[in-house]
Amino acid sequence: MKSQLSILAILAAISATLTGTAAAAKPLVDETSNARPARTSPNILIIFTDDQGYADLACYGNTENKTPRLDQLAKEGTRFTSFYSQTVCGPSRSALLTGRQPIRSKGWSMPASEITWAELIRKAGYQTACIGKWDVSNRKAIIDRMPLAQGFDYYFGPLGANDAGRVKLHENNEPAGTDDDMGGLTTLYTDKSIAWLKEKRDPEKPFVLYLAHTMMHTIIDASDRFRGKSAGGLYGDVVEEFDYETGRLLDVVDELGLRDNTLVIYTSDNGPWNQDKYTKNKKGHPPGSIFWGEAGPLRNGKGSCYEAGYRVPCIVRWPGKVPAGRTSDAIFATIDFLPTFANLCGFEVPKDRRIDGIDQTGLLLGKRETGREHFYFNNAGIRRGKWKYLKPNAHFHGFAVEDDREKVEELYDLEADLGEQTNLAAKFPEKVAELKALMATIEGRDSPEPDKIR
Numbered sequence: 001m002k003s004q005l006s007i008l009a010i011l012a013a014i015s016a017t018l019t020g021t022a023a024a025a026k027p028l029v030d031e032t033s034n035a036r037p038a039r040t041s042p043n044i045l046i047i048f049t050d051d052q053g054y055a056d057l058a059c060y061g062n063t064e065n066k067t068p069r070l071d072q073l074a075k076e077g078t079r080f081t082s083f084y085s086q087t088v089c090g091p092s093r094s095a096l097l098t099g100r101q102p103i104r105s106k107g108w109s110m111p112a113s114e115i116t117w118a119e120l121i122r123k124a125g126y127q128t129a130c131i132g133k134w135d136v137s138n139r140k141a142i143i144d145r146m147p148l149a150q151g152f153d154y155y156f157g158p159l160g161a162n163d164a165g166r167v168k169l170h171e172n173n174e175p176a177g178t179d180d181d182m183g184g185l186t187t188l189y190t191d192k193s194i195a196w197l198k199e200k201r202d203p204e205k206p207f208v209l210y211l212a213h214t215m216m217h218t219i220i221d222a223s224d225r226f227r228g229k230s231a232g233g234l235y236g237d238v239v240e241e242f243d244y245e246t247g248r249l250l251d252v253v254d255e256l257g258l259r260d261n262t263l264v265i266y267t268s269d270n271g272p273w274n275q276d277k278y279t280k281n282k283k284g285h286p287p288g289s290i291f292w293g294e295a296g297p298l299r300n301g302k303g304s305c306y307e308a309g310y311r312v313p314c315i316v317r318w319p320g321k322v323p324a325g326r327t328s329d330a331i332f333a334t335i336d337f338l339p340t341f342a343n344l345c346g347f348e349v350p351k352d353r354r355i356d357g358i359d360q361t362g363l364l365l366g367k368r369e370t371g372r373e374h375f376y377f378n379n380a381g382i383r384r385g386k387w388k389y390l391k392p393n394a395h396f397h398g399f400a401v402e403d404d405r406e407k408v409e410e411l412y413d414l415e416a417d418l419g420e421q422t423n424l425a426a427k428f429p430e431k432v433a434e435l436k437a438l439m440a441t442i443e444g445r446d447s448p449e450p451d452k453i454r
């Protein structure tokens with residue numbers, strides 16, 4: 001009897017302790033928000049390069065550039081081989097931030113009325129930071145279209161590109177000087193990211209850090225430590241410096257004990273500027289530099305609606321959650337980030353507008369191996385499974401225009417012909433008709449009703 005009473009007393013004490021602990025736990029969610037608690041949600045670190053080619057990294061087939069840190073990241077996570085951004089900078093960023101095709105989210109002209117995942121995730125209890133190239137406010141300091149108005153607690157970087165070998169920096173909403181040392185930018189953004197993680201981050205909250213590098217967008221340069229050192233010319237030096245700096249940032253993630261609960265996503269905003277017209281006409285490069293990336297087996301490069309414009313490297317790591325050492329050819333895209341973060345981090349996808357992205361949590365966590373059923377190429381065409389259709393007047397940007405391209409319908413079997421060399425449109429007219437009808441469902445409607453074909 002005595003021992004039974006003791007056990008009951010112990011149980012009562014444990015119960016009281018547990019209740020007390022639960023009551024004392026600090027909720028991470030804004031009490032006024034309807035979002036689910038973010039207590040077990042992962043931190044998110046997006047490392048976004050500019051104009052980096054599909055085959056620039058050793059783990060994507062490059063035989064010259066040494067990229068040990070990103071190769072290691074691929075071993076620790078999943079390497080995606082059918083991952084799509086968009087074909088140029090601004091549209092790529094509006095799509096990534098909103099989950100909406102550039103025909104809706106408007107690219108460089110992204111209006112203040114667009115809803116970014118940063119706005120939603122902050123309401124779900126996250127701390128948010130954007131460091132680097134913004135490029136969705138028409139490269140101007142328009143306050144209600146800058147990062148702080150679009151969901152970020154902290155911003156440092158240039159609002160536009162570095163075409164003239166110079167960037168104008170902002171910190172939050174204030175000008176923070178100009179910088180013409182292109183070889184120092186990768187280190188500068190990495191230092192700012194590390195400082196944010198160590199000094200500005202609130203350890204009581206999960207975080208999302210969106211780090212959008214200016215390199216490898218020309219005018220490219222590397223620091224003295226890396227310039228002239230790689231086998232791939234100046235472009236290779238920049239790739240290798242980016243790899244080194246990414247490793248330095250990932251080491252800090254480890255040092256701060258954040259590795260296990262941080263979803264790391266590395267990818268690029270579009271393909272490489274590798275066209276002849278570009279290399280002959282673009283001014284301002286350092287003398288003798290080799291400044292283009294590798295598209296590997298893919299056709300054309302940045303600005304094109306052929307695969308090398310849109311298809312980019314993508315590595316995702318979340319230890320113990322995202323399968324390590326896996327290669328996935330499932331179709332996955334930056335437009336999927338918003339719905340996927342919604343599931344992982346506990347917020348609702350906007351219901352008042354059409355969201356083109358889909359929730360890819362199952363694919364990321366290895367619970368399924370299938371991804372998107374289709375991917376739309378902005379004002380150009382569509383891929384469904386192995387089939388890709390391009391319309392006669394498919395949109396190309398600037399240097400990517402292929403002057404000898406006949407303005408006819410194109411159909412490719414990407415399984416048999418990844419380099420898009422054999423046009424099968426005349427052979428499979430029913431497939432052309434099917435893909436055109438699917439494309440019309442995407443281009444023809446902005447309203448939020450579910451897409452039955454998806």
Ligand SMILES: [Ca+2]
Pocket residue numbers: 050051088089217269270
């Ligand atoms: Ca770009």
